[in-house]
Amino acid sequence: MGEFQFYPEQASTIAGPIDALYWTLTGLTLLFSIPIPFVILYFMVKYHHSRTVDRGNPSHTSMKLELGWTFGLLGIALGIFFWSSYLYFDIYRPAPANTLDIYVTGRQWMWHTQHPQGKRENNELHVPVNTRVRLIMTSQDVIHSFFIPAFRVKRDVLPGRYTTMWFEATKTGEYRIFCTEYCGTEHAAMGGRVVVMELADYQRWLREDLGVIPESAAPDTSGRPSQPPSAGGESSGQLSTMAAAGQQIFIAQGCIGCHGQQGRGRAPSLAGLYGAQVQLENGQTLTADENYIRESILNPRAQIVAGYPPIMPPYDGILNDQQINELIEYIRSLTSEEGTTR
Amino acid sequence: MSSISTPRPQDNFYHDEKYGFRPWLKSWLLTTDHKRIGILYMFAINFFFAIGGLLATGIRAELVTPAADMVNSEVYNRIFTSHGIIMIFFFLIPSIPATLGNFLIPLMIGAKDLAFPKLNLLSWYIFMLAGFFALYTLFTGGIDTGWTFYTPYSTTYANTGVIPMGIAIFIAGFSSILTGLNFIVTIHKMRAPGMTWFRMPLFVWSHYATSLIQVLGTPVLAMTVILLALERIFRIGIFDPQLGGDPVLFQHLFWFYSHPAVYIMLLPGMAIISELITCFSRKRIFGYKFVAFSSLAIAIFGFLVWGHHMFTSSQSVFAGMVFSLISFVVAVPSAIKVFNWTATMYKGRIYYEAPMLYALGFLGLFIIGGLTGLFLAATAMDVHLHDTYFVVAHFHYIMVGGTLMAYIGGLHFWWPKITGRMYSEIWGRISALVVFAGFNLAFFPQFILGQLGMPRRYSSYPEEFQIYHVLSSAGSSILAIGYALPVVYLLLSLKFGPKAPSNPWGATGLEWTTTSPPPTHNFDKTPVVTEEAYSYNPQDPGIFRAQGKW
Ligand SMILES: [Cu+2]
Numbered sequence: 069m070g071e072f073q074f075y076p077e078q079a080s081t082i083a084g085p086i087d088a089l090y091w092t093l094t095g096l097t098l099l100f101s102i103p104i105p106f107v108i109l110y111f112m113v114k115y116h117h118s119r120t121v122d123r124g125n126p127s128h129t130s131m132k133l134e135l136g137w138t139f140g141l142l143g144i145a146l147g148i149f150f151w152s153s154y155l156y157f158d159i160y161r162p163a164p165a166n167t168l169d170i171y172v173t174g175r176q177w178m179w180h181t182q183h184p185q186g187k188r189e190n191n192e193l194h195v196p197v198n199t200r201v202r203l204i205m206t207s208q209d210v211i212h213s214f215f216i217p218a219f220r221v222k223r224d225v226l227p228g229r230y231t232t233m234w235f236e237a238t239k240t241g242e243y244r245i246f247c248t249e250y251c252g253t254e255h256a257a258m259g260g261r262v263v264v265m266e267l268a269d270y271q272r273w274l275r276e277d278l279g280v281i282p283e284s285a286a287p288d289t290s291g292r293p294s295q296p297p298s299a300g301g302e303s304s305g306q307l308s309t310m311a312a313a314g315q316q317i318f319i320a321q322g323c324i325g326c327h328g329q330q331g332r333g334r335a336p337s338l339a340g341l342y343g344a345q346v347q348l349e350n351g352q353t354l355t356a357d358e359n360y361i362r363e364s365i366l367n368p369r370a371q372i373v374a375g376y377p378p379i380m381p382p383y384d385g386i387l388n389d390q391q392i393n394e395l396i397e398y399i400r401s402l403t404s405e406e407g408t409t410r
Numbered sequence: 411m412s413s414i415s416t417p418r419p420q421d422n423f424y425h426d427e428k429y430g431f432r433p434w435l436k437s438w439l440l441t442t443d444h445k446r447i448g449i450l451y452m453f454a455i456n457f458f459f460a461i462g463g464l465l466a467t468g469i470r471a472e473l474v475t476p477a478a479d480m481v482n483s484e485v486y487n488r489i490f491t492s493h494g495i496i497m498i499f500f501f502l503i504p505s506i507p508a509t510l511g512n513f514l515i516p517l518m519i520g521a522k523d524l525a526f527p528k529l530n531l532l533s534w535y536i537f538m539l540a541g542f543f544a545l546y547t548l549f550t551g552g553i554d555t556g557w558t559f560y561t562p563y564s565t566t567y568a569n570t571g572v573i574p575m576g577i578a579i580f581i582a583g584f585s586s587i588l589t590g591l592n593f594i595v596t597i598h599k600m601r602a603p604g605m606t607w608f609r610m611p612l613f614v615w616s617h618y619a620t621s622l623i624q625v626l627g628t629p630v631l632a633m634t635v636i637l638l639a640l641e642r643i644f645r646i647g648i649f650d651p652q653l654g655g656d657p658v659l660f661q662h663l664f665w666f667y668s669h670p671a672v673y674i675m676l677l678p679g680m681a682i683i684s685e686l687i688t689c690f691s692r693k694r695i696f697g698y699k700f701v702a703f704s705s706l707a708i709a710i711f712g713f714l715v716w717g718h719h720m721f722t723s724s725q726s727v728f729a730g731m732v733f734s735l736i737s738f739v740v741a742v743p744s745a746i747k748v749f750n751w752t753a754t755m756y757k758g759r760i761y762y763e764a765p766m767l768y769a770l771g772f773l774g775l776f777i778i779g780g781l782t783g784l785f786l787a788a789t790a791m792d793v794h795l796h797d798t799y800f801v802v803a804h805f806h807y808i809m810v811g812g813t814l815m816a817y818i819g820g821l822h823f824w825w826p827k828i829t830g831r832m833y834s835e836i837w838g839r840i841s842a843l844v845v846f847a848g849f850n851l852a853f854f855p856q857f858i859l860g861q862l863g864m865p866r867r868y869s870s871y872p873e874e875f876q877i878y879h880v881l882s883s884a885g886s887s888i889l890a891i892g893y894a895l896p897v898v899y900l901l902l903s904l905k906f907g908p909k910a911p912s913n914p915w916g917a918t919g920l921e922w923t924t925t926s927p928p929p930t931h932n933f934d935k936t937p938v939v940t941e942e943a944y945s946y947n948p949q950d951p952g953i954f955r956a957q958g959k960w
């Protein structure tokens with residue numbers, strides 16, 4: 069059965085601050101839930117009907133008391149609010165600099181992860197210790213939620229869009245992953261483990277090609293051949309990176325015809341796109357994040373870039389989630405290669 | 411106000427044997443008397459509570475061991491889904507308003523009946539029809555979406571009875587709306603002479619606030635169910651991204667109703683507590699207006715906090731912060747009530763009758779339930795605790811520790827009024843203590859489980875969690891005994907209990923000025939109110955005489 073355990077291991081940078089908040093809230097709970105029942109018990113005994121005590125002139129209302137406890141409570145509540153909001157902002161903030169980005173795909177009932185270097189895993193996530201890791205997550209079917217109790221982080225994983233979260237593991241070891249959004253029959257079995265390794269071990273692990281041979285992350289309904297990253301064309305036997313796989317798709321799907329050198333002018337260049345501000349035809353300005361790029365590929369007509377004709381064909385149903393992840397990774401690599409900003 | 415009218419010699423209110431069975435049955439099924447309808451509701455609701463309770467037993471039995479060995483996950487998912495749906499839509503939401511509220515509100519304000527007696531009966535039939543669909547779903551394969559029906563699981567992936575259960579909930583909503591409407595109009599229009607707003611018992615205030623939520627919130631639930639059905643049946647893309655929908659939209663719509671629904675369940679519980687604490691402390695309530703207005707504040711702010719169920723859902727960080735802020739604010743009026751109830755006992759003359767023990771149990775559990783709500787309102791903390799057992803423990807402290815304790819306490823308090831019989835006081839006290847102890851053992855360990863990371867809705871779990879699950883299941887067995895006891899002695903009281911006087915507790919309130927049970931028209935003479943509510947005098951030792959203990 070295991071012995072009593074009162075809080076989960078702390079294995080990320082955020083775990084400590086969250087636990088501080090937790091114990092403060094617990095302290096507050098005790099601060100109220102011990103004295104009030106105590107007072108009630110005291111009254112129960114002192115004013116028991118069998119006892120003769122002073123019951124004279126009881127007051128039935130006191131503005132001072134009422135306002136006192138109202139504002140006292142409000143003050144405490146606001147304190148907790150600011151504290152927790154500060155941490156919340158930290159956990160979910162859009163993009164801390166220099167993260168190692170790993171793609172996570174949920175589906176009934178397993179987790180699939182893909183590292184930028186192309187390595188893929190099922191129900192496991194290897195990450196280096198003391199490194200900021202960002203998970204870029206999406207689901208192929210229903211809503212799931214990616215939860216690592218030891219890191220105190222969790223976020224819902226939605227179909228048709230990306231959600232992200234980040235953490236920095238502080239201790240090597242293995243920790244549980246749970247799915248915390250009910251997703252059907254085997255919801256309880258949709259878990260796995262995070263393996264936190266020293267950076268050098270992680271890099272070695274990335275190169276080992278004993279890889280979990282990935283089940284294709286989605287049935288490819290398009291009929292077009294996808295580009296498995298391990299068959300990226302390098303003859304050196306080295307694994308191709310996600311970006312390289314993305315480049316293959318970029319060529320094979322004809323994106324390059326419009327977005328590349330040959331297509332000059334027909335379509336915007338994608339170099340420097342990631343993270344830049346995009347001016348849309350309808351006057352809106354958006355930041356080009358994963359969700360924007362995904363939407364631009366699957367459903368270009370929803371967001372037309374200002375100054376361009378709406379000629380891009382929608383790729384919805386043609387590209388699967390994994391291919392889109394790879395394309396995004398490729399488009400992001402264009403940013404870093406050319407170092408341009410728009 | 412404690413003028414006690416003598417019970418009539420021969421009160422044949424509930425069974426007129428001389429007319430035979432069929433007229434008797436008709437006198438119930440076609441009644442427009444709010445008291446009888448309240449009792450009809452009571453049968454239906456207690457029946458659903460029994461079903462929900464059985465399902466809960468299934469959950470706790472399965473979770474004694476880490477593996478899904480008693481039932482497989484498919485069955486388990488149906489069990490916890492049905493438990494949630496039955497308990498929420500068919501027990502907690504109608505529980506207090508439709509039974510005690512129905513029975514007592516006209517009596518408390520000195521009216522002959524509700525404003526729309528036929529509508530009241532209709533609402534019961536609508537509820538029964540809804541209940542029929544719910545049972546039909548349970549017996550034809552069940553449903554496995556969780557009571558929250560999250561899309562696109564419920565619209566595209568689940569192949570269980572989403573539609574029949576959706577129909578059940580859709581229909582049940584109308585009975586809730588009708589009850590709420592009836593209460594609002596009754597409270598506005600049918601108060602006896604002299605019964606000003608600030609002389610009304612707080613029971614009525616709280617029900618008024620509840621009714622507002624029922625009338626304003628329930629239509630949103632109905633719309634949500636319709637949208638869900640449109641997508642599931644006709645594949646119209648609303649929520650499923652494959653069809654061009656937005657899955658999070660469903661959560662917004664669902665919680666827009668379902669968070670206020672928490673207060674539909676809780677406010678009537680608070681309504682009862684205000685009556686019990688004053689009566690058994692023999693004292694006027696402390697801060698009457700604050701207690702009354704806090705109910706309205708809860709009803710209003712309750713509509714603005716739905717997003718606190720979605721802190722991890724991809725909702726923007728800023729939206730999360732706003733919802734968090736308002737959630738902290740809505741905690742304040744609940745706390746105000748607790749402080750006022752406590753202050754009411756000061757310099758009172760306190761009796762430990764069974765209803766009072768239930769009320770005190772409510773206070774203890776509600777304090778913990780409320781404070782743990784602050785953990786979940788705190789965004790960053792919720793990221794860790796969301797959808798774990800911490801949440802399960804929290805809302806059971808509120809719904810079971812709060813509402814259910816109040817319901818049973820209220821049932822004891824008004825039992826003599828409703829049935830004309832006294833129950834066994836000593837067993838009443840024992841059951842209150844057993845429920846309190848069993849409840850804490852059943853649900854306290856779940857807070858720790860949640861903090862350790864145990865997700866909810868899991869049929870199997872890692873071994874390190876087992877010890878807490880075993881404790882919880884042990885507590886539930888005690889709790890089950892605590893609930894079975896009143897069933898036995900309350901039913902026995904109908905046959906063996908001494909006849910109840912009009913006012914066994916020496917309580918204030920117009921319902922105690924008429925006979926037990928009251929005549930069909932409630933009062934022989936329309937009462938005239940000249941006093942504040944709760945004009946108890948703690949100095950006076952003579953008023954209170956609980957009669958007919960056995
Ligand atoms: Cu899941």
Ligand SMILES: [Cu+2]
Nearest residue numbers: 669672716719
């Ligand atoms: Cu809520």
